Amino acid sequence: MRLPRNQLAVLEELSADEPTTIEELAAETGEKPETVTGAAFELEEQGLVDVSEETSVEVELTDEGAEYAEEGLPEVRLYETALDQGADEEPAQMGQVVGASGLEGPEVDIALSNYARKGYGDIGGGEITADPDADPGEDEEAVALASLAAGEAVADEDVLDQLERRDLVERHERTVRSVTLTDEGVTALMSGIEAAGETGQLTPEMLATGEWRDAEFAEYNVEADAEEISGGKTHILRQTAERVKDVLVGMGFSEMEGPHADAEFWINDALFMPQDHPARTHWDQFALEKPEEIRDLPDDLVDRVRDAHKHGVGPDGDGYHSPWEEDVARAIDLRGHTTSLSMRYLSGHEVGDLEPPERYFSVEKVYRNDTIDATHLLEFFQIEGWVMAEDLSVRDLMGTFTEFYSQFGITDIQFKPHYNPYTEPSFELFGRHPETGELIEIGNSGIFRPEVLEPLGVECDVMAWGLALERLLMLMYGFEDIRDVHGTLCDLELLRETEVVR
Template sequence: MRLPERQLAVLEAASATDERTIDEIAAETGLKPETVTGAAFDLRDEGLCSVVETAAETLGLTDEGRRYVDDGLPETRLYRAGLALDADESAVSMGQVIGEADLDGPEVDIALSNFARKGFGSIDSGELRVDPDADPDADSEAAALAALADGETPDAADAVLEQLDSRGLVDHGESVTRSVTLTDDGVDALMMGIEATETVAQVTPELLASGEWRDVEFSEYNVEADAPTTRGGRKHVLRRTADRVKDVLVGMGFQEMEGPHADSDFWINDCLFMPQDHPARTHWDRFALDVDPMEDIPDELIRRVESAHRDGWGTDGDGYHSPWSEEFAREIALRGHTTSLSMRYLSGIAGAELEPPQRYFSVEKVYRNDTLDPTHLLEFFQIEGWVMAEDLSVRDLMGTFEEFYRQFGITDIRFKPHYNPYTEPSFELFGEHPETGEEIEIGNSGVFREEVTGPLGVDCDVMAWGLALERLAMLTTGAEDIRDLHGTLADIEFLRDAEVSY
C-alpha cells in the first residue's frame, strides 16, 4: 500500500487501543493540526482509522473581562478608593471617591450597581461609606475571571458564572475535540508495510513547463473538512442602505444637500413656522450648545420670518401672536431634523438653483432628546427631501413615495393624515414590518405652508418629507429593534449577514 507522507505519519502515530487527539498527534509528528485533521479524515475514508468528535462548552473572557483582570473590577476599585479616603470612618462624597478610583463613563454605573450588592458598603444621599470588614480579595467573581485569564476552569458556583455572563464579562462557546483510533484494517496495513509517496499540493508553472505533472501524485482535497471561519470587513448595513437611498434619489433626478449639524434655531425651527413656545423647542427635547449665537443670518430674512410668526403671511395669514425673540432664534443647537438644510437651500443662502422645477435631498444625522426604545434613538439618520414645482398636489407626493419605496421592494405603504405647523396638507407614512407584522411609522411629509415658503422668497409649491433611514433598514432587513443596527447593543452577527435591497 502507498500513502502520502502526512497520512502515513498520522497512521503511525495513532493507536489501536487508545484514542489520541489531533493535538497530540500534531505534537508527535510535527505537522500542523489542520494538516493532521485532513489526513485523519482521508484515512477514515480509506477505512484505516476512525475519527470521533466530542463537543464541549467553553468559557472565555470578553475584552471587558480581560480589562477588569488587569485593572480590577470597578466596584473593587471604588472600594479601595473609599478606603484610601477614610470612608470606613466617615462618609465621603461619592464624586470624590469616583475621582479617586479613576472611574469613567459606564464604569461609574457598573461600580455603583455592584458596590452595595457585594456588601462593600453603602451609598446614601450622594455620600459613600465602605465596610472595613469587607474583603474584595475574596470576591468569587474576580477569582473566576483570574482563573479564566490563566486558562483554567474556574472553581465557582453556577450563580457566579451566570452573574459574570449577565455583566458581559464572559463568552460561552463550543469546542470540538477530534480523537483518532486505528481500525483493524489500519493495523493490518501497518504490519504489511506501507510505502510513503511524495505528493504535490498544487500545479506550479514549473511542473507544467517540464511536463513532470504527468508523473507526480497530487494530494486529494477533502472539501467536507472543517476550516477556520475567516471574516473580512464590510460596509455597515446602515451605510449601505444610505448609499442605496442616494442612488435611488439621484436616479429620480434629485441633487444632494449638505450643511452643519449644529445650527441656529432660526434655520432649525423658526423658518419652519414653529412657534418659539412650542414644547418641542424646550430644553427637554433639544440639545442646546453653549456657544456664541449665529451672526451671519440675513437681517431682512429674519424680519420676514418674525413677521410671519407675529402676524401671519399672505391675505389669510394670522400668525401666532406669541412672543418671538431674535436672540433665541440666533442660539445654536444640534439639529433635530435635516429640514434646516431645506430652509438654507430654499432661502438661496446655500447657493441652490431655485428656478422651478427643482429636487433636493439629504441623508444626514439628526439629534433628539427621545426615550430609547425599539424604534427611537437619541441620534439617527433622516432622509430629507423636497420638490419645488408649480401646481403640486398630494397625489404627486404620494406617487413620489410609492416610486421611492418600490425600489426597496416595499409596495404596501400606507398614509395617515397628520398635523404639522409647517405643512398643510400633511400625512405620516407607515410600513408593515416583515417579521412582526407591526405597523411602523417611517416618515412625515406634506406641502409647505405659505408661512414657510413666503418669507424665504419662494412663490410656488414645495412638497417635502423627512423619512427615517433606520426604520427603512428595519423593513428591508427584518431587524426588530433599531438598536440591533447600531449602538452598544448592535447584533454583530446580524450586521454581518444583513443584505440591502438592490
C-alpha cells in the same frame, strides 16, 4: 497498508477512547494545524478516524470592561460617593456628588442611566438619593466583570447579555475539532502501516533537478472543498442608498449635501424647536466641545428665527414665550436629522434663493443618543426629502410615498397622525415586515408650519419627510435586527450574498 507520513503521524497519536483536538495533534506531530486538519479528514474518508466538531463561546472583556473591572462600574462609584455625601439620609446635590465621584465625560451618563435601574437610589430635580440597603457587592454585572478579569467563567447568560449590550464584553464563537480512532483504525495500526514516500506538492526545485521523475505523488482529491476567498464588495447599505438616489433622481429630485456637525441653529432653531425641548439635551444629541460654536450664521435670519420663537408669525401667531439664547443656537452638535440640510437649502444660505417648484433630497448619516436595540443605533442613514410648490396637500405627500416605496416592491404602507413642533399636519409611516407581519415605523413627515417657512423667506407650501434607510432594507430583505447589517454583530453571510437590484 501505506499512508502519507503526515496521516501516519496523526494516526499514531490518536486514541480510540479519548478524543484528541487538532491543536493537541499539531503540538504532538509538529505539523501546522491546517496540515493536521487535512490529514484527519482524509483519514476519516478511509474510515480510520472519526472527526467531531463542537462550537464553544469565549467571552472576553473589552478595554472599557477591563477598566471597570479594575476601578468599579460608574453607577457603583456614584452610589459609593452618594453614601459618602450623606444621600442615604437626605437628598444631595447632583453636581456635588458627580464632582466628588471623579466620573468624567461619558461615564457620567452611564452612571446616571444605570443608577436607578439597579435600585441604588433616585435621581430627579438636580438631586440624588442613595438607598442604604443597596449592596454593590451583590451587583451581578460587577461580580461578572471581576470573574472574567480573574479568568473565571460566567454562567449567567442574562448578565452576559447585559454586559454585551453595554459593550463591556465580547463573545467569540470558536469551532473545536476532535479526532478519535475507529475500530478500523485500531486494526490498521495493529497490522502495521508503512509511511509512503509521497509528496503532495510539485516544487520549482523538483522541476529544476528532475527529481519529479522519480517522485511518488499523493492522489489529488478533486472532491475536496477549495478554500473560500471572500473579496471586497460594496456594503448592502451603500448599495441601497445608491438605489434610493437613483429612484429619487428619477422622480425629479436634486441631491443636498452639508456638514455632519452643524450649529443647533440649523438642526433645531430654524425648525421651530424650542430651546428647552427635551430632545435638544445631551440625552438625545451629541454635542461637540471643540469647536464650541459656529461663526457664519446669517444675522438677519437669526433675528427672524428668534422672533418666531418668542412671538410666533402672522397676526394670530403665538411663540413659545420661553428663553432663546443666540449662544445656544451657535453651539455645535452632531446632526440628529438631515433636516438641517433642508433648512440650509430652503433659506437660500446654501445655493441661493430657490423658486418653486423645487425638489431636493439627501441620503446621509445622522447621530442620536438612543438605546441600542433591534431597530435603533447611535448612528444611521436618513432619507431626507422635501418639495416646494404651491397648494400642496397631505394627498400629495402620501402619493409621493406610494410612488417611492412601490419602486422597491413595497405596497403596504400605512399612515398615522403625529405631532411635530415643525410640521402641521404631520404623520408617521409604517410598513409591514415580510417575515414577522408586524408594522414597523419607517419614517416621519408633514407640511412645514408657517413658523418654519416665513423666517426662511419661503412663501409657498413645503412638504417634507425623514425616512429610515435601514428600515427600508428590513422591509426589502426581511431581516429583523438592524445590527445584522451594522457593527460587530453584523451577519457577514448576508452582507456577502445580498445584492441590491438596480
